Amino acid sequence: MSPKIKIKSRLEKLLAGLGEKGLDGILISQPENRRYLSGFDGSAGFLIITPNKNILATDSRYTAQAKSQAPEYEIFPITSDIEGWFPGLAAGLSIKRVGFEGEYITFSLYRRLCDILGKGKTVLKFVPVENMVEPLRAVKEPGEIELISQAAEIADAAMAHIREELHPGMTEREAAWEIEKFMREKGSQPLPFDIIVASGPNSALPHAQPSARAIQKGEPIVIDIGARVEGYSSDLSRTVCLGDPDDTFKKVYDTVLGAQLGTIAIVKPEMSGGEADQIARIIIEEGGYGEAFGHGLGHGVGLAVHEKPRLGSGSSDKLSDGMVFTIEPGIYIEGWGGVRIEDLVIMEKGKVRAISKAEK
Ligand code: ZN
Numbered sequence: 161m162s163p164k165i166k167i168k169s170r171l172e173k174l175l176a177g178l179g180e181k182g183l184d185g186i187l188i189s190q191p192e193n194r195r196y197l198s199g200f201d202g203s204a205g206f207l208i209i210t211p212n213k214n215i216l217a218t219d220s221r222y223t224a225q226a227k228s229q230a231p232e233y234e235i236f237p238i239t240s241d242i243e244g245w246f247p248g249l250a251a252g253l254s255i256k257r258v259g260f261e262g263e264y265i266t267f268s269l270y271r272r273l274c275d276i277l278g279k280g281k282t283v284l285k286f287v288p289v290e291n292m293v294e295p296l297r298a299v300k301e302p303g304e305i306e307l308i309s310q311a312a313e314i315a316d317a318a319m320a321h322i323r324e325e326l327h328p329g330m331t332e333r334e335a336a337w338e339i340e341k342f343m344r345e346k347g348s349q350p351l352p353f354d355i356i357v358a359s360g361p362n363s364a365l366p367h368a369q370p371s372a373r374a375i376q377k378g379e380p381i382v383i384d385i386g387a388r389v390e391g392y393s394s395d396l397s398r399t400v401c402l403g404d405p406d407d408t409f410k411k412v413y414d415t416v417l418g419a420q421l422g423t424i425a426i427v428k429p430e431m432s433g434g435e436a437d438q439i440a441r442i443i444i445e446e447g448g449y450g451e452a453f454g455h456g457l458g459h460g461v462g463l464a465v466h467e468k469p470r471l472g473s474g475s476s477d478k479l480s481d482g483m484v485f486t487i488e489p490g491i492y493i494e495g496w497g498g499v500r501i502e503d504l505v506i507m508e509k510g511k512v513r514a515i516s517k518a519e520k
Contacts, residue, residue: 165303167199167232173296175211183287184255185210187246190264192463193293198230201391206242207233210255217245243272243279250284262288291468298460298468299482304392305506308461308484311348311394312504312515314387318342319398319518328377328402332357332370339385348387352465356384356397363399363497366455366490377403380412380497382490386465393465395486396516397502409499412491415447416499417520419489423457424505424512427487433457433475440489441473449491458486461504483507484515 174197178186188194188207195201197209198216202225205218216226216233226235238245250258260273273286300308318339325338336355343351358368360379368382375381384397399416401409419440427436437457444453456472459465461484469477469485479485488502503516 165199166301167197167230170197170296171209171214171232174209174292177292178209178211178259181259181287181289182257183259183289184257185250185253186259186289186292187286188261188293189269190261190293192297192467193261193264195391196293196297196463198233200226200230200233202226202229208236208249208253208255208258210253213253215249215253217249241272242269243276247276247279247282247284250282256283257285257287259287259289259292261290261292263290294468297462298477299480300462300484300506301482304462305484307389307392308394308504309515311387311389311392312396313517314343314346314348314389315385315394315396316516316518317346318385318387319383319396322383323400323519326375326381326400326402329374331372331374332359332362333372335375335383336370339383343385343387346387347389349389349391352386352388352393352395356382358382358498360497361495363499364492364494366492366498366500375402378406378409380405380409380499382498382500384500384502391463393461393463394504394516395461395465395488395502396504396518397488397490397500398518398520399499399501408493408496411447412449412493412499415444415449416489416491416501418447419443419453420487420501420503423487423489424503424514427479427507427512429478429480429507429510431479433469433471433477433479434473436471436479436487437473437475440487444489444491449493452491452493453489454492455490458488458502460485479507481507481509487512 202222208215217236335357359375363382386395423440458471460467490500492498
């Protein structure tokens with residue numbers, strides 16, 4: 161964990177939220193939330209956060225790691241399922257009203273939580289809560305911005321590298337592997353998502369898988385990549401063309417670029433994710449491709465590659481200073497292909513600054 165990551169202030173903010181909801185504590189199981197609030201990046205464990213004590217319950221595979229990564233927490237070794245240890249722990253902490261993450265808990269875990277309540281004379285009450293941690297995660301601290309910027313720098317360098325390497329006859333998979341190797345050698349952790357290299361008609365699919373198709377001259381090639389540094393992701397898309405692009409490419413590309421730059425110039429704090437999306441959508445509609453922009457404008461990026469805020473139709477997430485998100489309009493035409501241009505940006509001092517530096 162970077163020394164710049166401040167767990168204490170995150171916990172203070174969370175506790176204020178618990179107080180408002182009349183909760184004595186909260187049980188955290190969502191992996192990114194668990195990591196955000198503790199620094200522990202193991203793949204199993206629960207946090208029990210109360211005003212007086214923070215507990216990280218995990219099994220023997222992770223106890224040593226938990227001790228070193230989560231100094232704000234008392235480590236509680238577990239050897240059984242939650243129904244075996246939680247009631248005793250809760251009684252010891254004298255907590256009664258406990259929040260849990262309703263959106264992330266599996267049905268099986270929910271059943272087991274219900275079993276705890278059904279057994280014996282417990283005074284425990286479980287309260288489903290949502291968005292207790294995600295809004296905190298959406299506003300980045302300087303240390304987080306630094307890590308995201310490092311991840312963005314690796315992706316920028318990889319994009320420049322693949323633009324040199326791409327040649328007619330190279331397959332999408334070869335290009336994707338070249339990018340992956342490059343980013344790992346430059347220090348990226350395992351990539352946050354599968355690389356997209358989609359050429360020709362494949363580029364009309366926003367989430368195409370790299371195939372054995374050989375890239376040809378004159379067609380659109382959508383490349384969507386991200387690196388990861390100390391858990392923090394980046395996300396970058398460019399659309400390139402080998403040789404001379406056709407007239408459709410020029411028109412579509414200019415429309416997408418206009419929508420992207422126009423949105424970056426106009427988006428400001430207090431706007432909702434839905435309003436930001438609308439700016440790009442209007443520009444694309446005016447270009448005559450309204451129907452061809454099928455996905456949302458963007459998403460927050462941090463410990464998860466898709467997190468709050470959501471920038472898309474109907475999103476009421478309010479944009480504010482400190483938020484890091486993508487602006488990635490696209491136009492997709494079946495049979496021809498697509499163009500997407502995506503930058504990672506940060507809202508600061510009332511306007512948007514691009515973190516991504518890759519050439520457009
Ligand atoms: Zn994205």
